Amino acid sequence: MKSTFEAENIVRGYTAMDRLQKPEQTILSLLRERLGYMKMLDIGVGGGRTTVHFAPLVRQYVGVDYAANMVKACEERFSDREDHISFGEADARYMNQFPAGSFDFVLFSYNGIDNISHDDRLLALKEINRVGKSGGVFAFSTHNLRSLHKVYKIKFYKNPKKLAYQILSYFLLIWLNGFPGKHQRKPYTIVNDGTHRFGLKMYYIQPEYQIKQLEASGFCNIRLFSVSTGHEIDPAKLDQVVDDGWIYYLCEIE
Ligand SMILES: C[S@@+](CC[C@H](N)C(=O)[O-])C[C@H]1O[C@@H](n2cnc3c(N)ncnc32)[C@H](O)[C@@H]1O
Numbered sequence: 081m082k083s084t085f086e087a088e089n090i091v092r093g094y095t096a097m098d099r100l101q102k103p104e105q106t107i108l109s110l111l112r113e114r115l116g117y118m119k120m121l122d123i124g125v126g127g128g129r130t131t132v133h134f135a136p137l138v139r140q141y142v143g144v145d146y147a148a149n150m151v152k153a154c155e156e157r158f159s160d161r162e163d164h165i166s167f168g169e170a171d172a173r174y175m176n177q178f179p180a181g182s183f184d185f186v187l188f189s190y191n192g193i194d195n196i197s198h199d200d201r202l203l204a205l206k207e208i209n210r211v212g213k214s215g216g217v218f219a220f221s222t223h224n225l226r227s228l229h230k231v232y233k234i235k236f237y238k239n240p241k242k243l244a245y246q247i248l249s250y251f252l253l254i255w256l257n258g259f260p261g262k263h264q265r266k267p268y269t270i271v272n273d274g275t276h277r278f279g280l281k282m283y284y285i286q287p288e289y290q291i292k293q294l295e296a297s298g299f300c301n302i303r304l305f306s307v308s309t310g311h312e313i314d315p316a317k318l319d320q321v322v323d324d325g326w327i328y329y330l331c332e333i334e
Pocket residue numbers: 085094097123124125126127128129130144145146147150170171172173188189190191192193195196
């Protein structure tokens with residue numbers, strides 16, 4: 081898994097990205113007035129897509145990743161960075177280098193938290209809660225189990241190579257994971273959804289269960305945002321959120 085994120089072509093792909101996703105734009109707007117006072121930890125920083133937008137606005141910015149090549153790519157991409165911006169290697173599960181209560185804002189964007197096992201996810205949430213200040217904020221995204229059926233949809237390309245890959249992928253998905261119905265009633269599941277040419281296992285979770293998991297890990301005032309619109313999701317209508325491949329969560333550290 082980590083080796084997938086160390087690969088040269090994957091690092092290059094993430095380093096070329098610079099646009100915020102819609103719910104990230106919403107979260108930035110919601111926090112904008114406070115960002116200038118905030119010390120921010122950007123976990124799983126990848127190629128620095130979020131650095132472009134958040135680092136200039138916060139009091140201090142630390143971007144970390146467990147993939148050394150991602151950290152290197154960020155150091156090169158932001159070689160003329162200001163003094164309040166730094167990068168380093170860190171694994172979300174064990175961030176011993178940071179004392180408790182170090183950060184006002186912790187971000188783990190673009191489903192980085194989905195690349196670890198269930199037990200490790202709980203460890204990571206505990207660590208995030210520890211390094212975050214009480215009253216600080218945590219934002220992250222995670223795959224929506226209600227949308228898993230979409231992964232199995234075949235796109236009918238005219239290009240025969242692309243079409244062949246789609247059909248092959250469909251059968252691989254069934255071979256590796258079974259049909260989506262097998263997973264969709266669970267609170268969470270881990271599947272190989274074909275991301276990065278089947279190079280990753282991915283955690284998918286029901287939004288209701290994600291809320292419970294966050295509450296049990298010491299987070300409160302949990303808000304959800306749609307990846308397709310950037311709008312806040314009504315907690316009473318979570319069962320209708322079937323199209324968003326992933327959801328952004330914004331919550332407070334207790
Ligand atoms: C999907 S990429 C997202 C990159 C970047 N945050 C963005 O939004 O463009 C996920 C990133 O999380 C990192 N990652 C995954 N698990 C991690 C962990 N346990 N600790 C730190 N980084 C992790 C990967 O190396 C990868 O760079």
